[in-house]
Every structure is written in structure tokens, then in C-alpha cells.
Amino acid sequence: MPLAPHQLGTYFALSEAVNLLQHAVEQQLRAEGDLSLIQFELLARLADAGRLSMTELxxxxVYSRSxxxxxxxxxxxxxxxxREPSPDDERxxxxxxxxxxxxxxxxxxxxHVEIVSRMLFSPLTEQDTAELGDIMTRVRDHMRASPPRSSIRKRKARDSR
Amino acid sequence: MPLAPHQLGTYFALSEAVNLLQHAVEQQLRAEGDLSLIQFELLARLADAGRLSMTELxxxxVYSRSxxxxxxxxxxxxxxxxREPSPDDERxxxxxxxxxxxxxxxxxxxxHVEIVSRMLFSPLTEQDTAELGDIMTRVRDHMRASPPRSSIRKRKARDSR
DNA sequence: TATTGTTATACTCTATAACTATA
DNA sequence: TATAGTTATAGAGTATAACAATA
Incomplete structure (x- = not known):
């Protein structure tokens, strides 16, 4: 099924906006905290959870273990x-x-919050934000539930070793 | 102005979904065409426009010239x-x-189209797609119209040389 | 045997600054 | 002086495969 023209426009606007936002956020994190976006995300997860295994982290x-x-x-x-070895599972x-x-x-x-507020949310009404959140939550859950083919390939390749 | 809780959720869902999509697309482009996402985007722009200067391209x-x-x-x-020198402007x-x-x-x-259809659009109604397109188009135009501080800093730094 | 994590390695990407040439 | 583009270079990020240790 080919993409309808309005789907293509939606896809482009979505990608471009998120890329612009991420680029701006990366500059800010680097300038104010000497952190990459991924380092910030890892720290933020740990700040929330306190302590996690590498696998949980x-x-x-979306990262390779190495x-x-x-x-x-x-x-x-x-x-x-x-980092310290876990007492429960020594691996x-x-x-x-x-x-x-x-x-x-x-x-x-x-x-970080200031940039996201200004770039992403300032042109949106509360209803826009709610709709966007609802839509993207559904999309994300759908993506997590049905992994891409590459994961399937990897699992099959691993299984057939 | 701090982010409201539902804004945070919207932001996370948006980032995560786009990251998952881009990751999947990168795998596909590499596997089927030995191209990075950026190389594909450059080729797609050229396929549409035919011929562009480096600056237009x-x-x-969002790329450094080098x-x-x-x-x-x-x-x-x-x-x-x-690549060939332009007859109009030899620079x-x-x-x-x-x-x-x-x-x-x-x-x-x-x-590429298959992945975007399956991962992004398959859980959305036509109305969702239209709303998402409308919202993200507005956001993107807003971002383009008001560049991040880093650009301003760069311009000011350059101007004061 | 499968899983957790690390290491070695090689490659890709990105950014900065210096540079050339043209407008 | 400003702009278009390239080059050199250095650093960061990423992926793969081989590895050790534990479950």
C-alpha cells in the first residue's frame, strides 16, 4: 500500500520537527551540562529509578549492549x-x-524544559497537546508491540545457530 | 514555565516513536540500498529537484557544510x-x-514506504493522520520561523568579528 | 545452552578551523 | 568583505564479533 500524499506530508513534518528539536536540545545539553542526549537520557532514567541493571537501562x-x-x-x-555487581544475579x-x-x-x-516548551508546545493549544500525546502514545505502543523485521531476523539468526 | 505532566508524556512518546521509526528505517535503507538515512534524504531531494547547489541541498x-x-x-x-561548477556562479x-x-x-x-506505513500509520485513522499532520506542520513552521538560541549566538559571534 | 556484560576493533559520522576562489 | 565549498584533523558514536563468567 503506497502512502497517500497527506501521509507523506505528515511523515516529513514529523521527522523534520523532531530532528530540529533534538538538534537544539543536543546543543543545550552539551553547552550547559557537557552531556550528549543519550547520556542525559540515561542519567534521567537513573534519576527517576535510582538504580538499574545495564539491561534495564x-x-x-534502542542501543547495542557495547x-x-x-x-x-x-x-x-x-x-x-x-557500577557494581548485583548481589542477586552475579552476571x-x-x-x-x-x-x-x-x-x-x-x-x-x-x-531542556525551556527549549521543549518554546519549540514544541508554544504553538499548540492544550487540546493539540492532548491529541498529539494520544496519537503518539498509540503509535509508540504499536511500535513496541510489533518489532521491526530486523529484530525478527536477528532472533531467527540467533535461534538457528 | 515548567512542563505540565501531560506535556512531558507527549514529549516522551513523540521522541521515542520517532527514534524507533528512524532506527527501523536506517536498518532497511542500509540492508536494501547500502544507504544511510541522510544519504537517502539527499538523494530523494535530488530525485525530486533534479539538480541543486550544495547550499540548496x-x-x-541541518548539516554543517563540511x-x-x-x-x-x-x-x-x-x-x-x-558535481560540477555552476556556470552562473563559479563559487x-x-x-x-x-x-x-x-x-x-x-x-x-x-x-521505506512499507515501514512507515506499518509502523507509523497503521494504528491511525485518517482523521488522526490529518490532525497529526496539521499539528506537526504548525510546529515545524514555528521552529523554522524562530531559530534556536545557538543560531543567534553564532550570528552575533560572526557579526562581532 | 542462554544470558549479562565487557573488550577489541574498525568504521562512520560530525564539527571546527584553516584555506582557496569567486562575488 | 562576504559567500561557496573543500580539506585536514580530531573526536565521538556505533556495530560486530569474540570473549569470560554466571544462570
Whole structure:
């Protein structure tokens, strides 16, 4: 089924707007907190959850395990997180945010929020925001429920080893 | 002004969904056409416009000039575009898509469209799509009209040299 | 055997600054 | 002086495969 013309326009506007927003946010995080977007997301998740295993931390960040190890290494070297073996499962590593890490998140959060408010929400009514949230929540849940073919391929390839 | 709770949820759903979609699209473009998303976007713009200067090509792709030169170098080496000096303005470089480049775009387009249809649009009604398009078009135009502070800083820095 | 995580490695991408040439 | 584009270079991010250790 080909895309209808209005679908194409919707897709382009969506991609372009999110790219512009992410680009602006990356500049802000780098300037005010010396953090990449992914590092901020990891810290924000930890600030919310307190302590997570590497696998839990990777969930939702769409990341290879080695990539997460790399980023965790940077954050640990910067003193923003600590890693320790889990007592429950000795294969697992528990990641904890440090006071410095919390301080860093709090430092960049106002600027982050200000940009998102100004760029994304300022031209929207409350009803727009609610509709957008409803639509994108449905889309996200749909995507999470039906993984792309690449994941299926990977699972099949792994299964047939 | 802090974000209202429902704004935060909207922002997260939006970011996460677009990230998942882009990740899937990148896998598909790489697998079926050996192209990065940016290379595909550049080729698609050229397929539509036929011939563009480097500056025109950069518009909308949010890219440093050197980054565009790098990507154009890759595409030219792959035989998908050609570059030639402009007769009108000898500083400018005109970029043209080759028959091979067009063929490459056409090769990956069906898979691309299929993924976007399945991941983004399949859980949406026509009205959802229209609303999403309307909202994101407004947001995108707003972002384009009011550039982020970093651009202002750059202009001011340049002006005061 | 499967899972958790790390390491080694190679590659891609991106940004900055310096540079050339034209307007 | 400003603009179009390239180059050199350095750093960051990413992915794959091989690996060790535990479940």
C-alpha cells in the first residue's frame, strides 16, 4: 500500500520537527551540562529509578549492549554513575546515579524544559497537546508491540545457530 | 514555565516513536540500498529537484557544510551523483543525481514506504493522520520561523568579528 | 545452552578551523 | 568583505564479533 500524499506530508513534518528539536536540545545539553542526549537520557532514567541493571537501562534507549557499556564507562569516569555487581544475579551490573549525577541532571533540566516548551508546545493549544500525546502514545505502543523485521531476523539468526 | 505532566508524556512518546521509526528505517535503507538515512534524504531531494547547489541541498538537512561535502564525496564515489561548477556562479557546485542514483532511490523506496506505513500509520485513522499532520506542520513552521538560541549566538559571534 | 556484560576493533559520522576562489 | 565549498584533523558514536563468567 503506497502512502497517500497527506501521509507523506505528515511523515516529513514529523521527522523534520523532531530532528530540529533534538538538534537544539543536543546543543543545550552539551553547552550547559557537557552531556550528549543519550547520556542525559540515561542519567534521567537513573534519576527517576535510582538504580538499574545495564539491561534495564538499555531498554527504551534502542542501543547495542557495547554502546551502552561505552556510554556507562564515560559516565562512570565522569563520576556521574557507579557500577557494581548485583548481589542477586552475579552476571548483572547495577548502575547507580551519584549525587554529582543528580546535580548534573538538575542543572540541565531547566534549559531542556525551556527549549521543549518554546519549540514544541508554544504553538499548540492544550487540546493539540492532548491529541498529539494520544496519537503518539498509540503509535509508540504499536511500535513496541510489533518489532521491526530486523529484530525478527536477528532472533531467527540467533535461534538457528 | 515548567512542563505540565501531560506535556512531558507527549514529549516522551513523540521522541521515542520517532527514534524507533528512524532506527527501523536506517536498518532497511542500509540492508536494501547500502544507504544511510541522510544519504537517502539527499538523494530523494535530488530525485525530486533534479539538480541543486550544495547550499540548496543542505537546507533542511541541518548539516554543517563540511559534513555535506563528506556525504557528497561518498555519493559521488559511489556514482550516485555528479558535481560540477555552476556556470552562473563559479563559487557554487551543482549536484546532479545520476541514473544509478535514481535507480537506488527507486530500489529502496518501496521498503521505506512499507515501514512507515506499518509502523507509523497503521494504528491511525485518517482523521488522526490529518490532525497529526496539521499539528506537526504548525510546529515545524514555528521552529523554522524562530531559530534556536545557538543560531543567534553564532550570528552575533560572526557579526562581532 | 542462554544470558549479562565487557573488550577489541574498525568504521562512520560530525564539527571546527584553516584555506582557496569567486562575488 | 562576504559567500561557496573543500580539506585536514580530531573526536565521538556505533556495530560486530569474540570473549569470560554466571544462570
Amino acid at each position: 538499555a531498554d527504551g534507549v 554502546g551502552l557499556t561505552y556510554q556507562a564507562g564515560l559516565l562512570e569516569k565522569a563520576g556521574l554513575i557507579t 548483572a551490573t547495577l548502575v547507580t546515579i551519584t549525587p554529582d549525577g543528580l546535580e548534573r541532571v538538575q542543572r540541565v533540566l531547566p534549559g | 543542505a537546507d533542511g538537512v 559534513g555535506l561535502t563528506y556525504q557528497a564525496g561518498l555519493l559521488e564515489k559511489a556514482g550516485l551523483i555528479t 557554487a557546485t551543482l549536484v546532479t543525481i545520476t541514473p544509478d542514483g535514481l535507480e537506488r532511490v527507486q530500489r529502496v523506496l518501496p521498503g
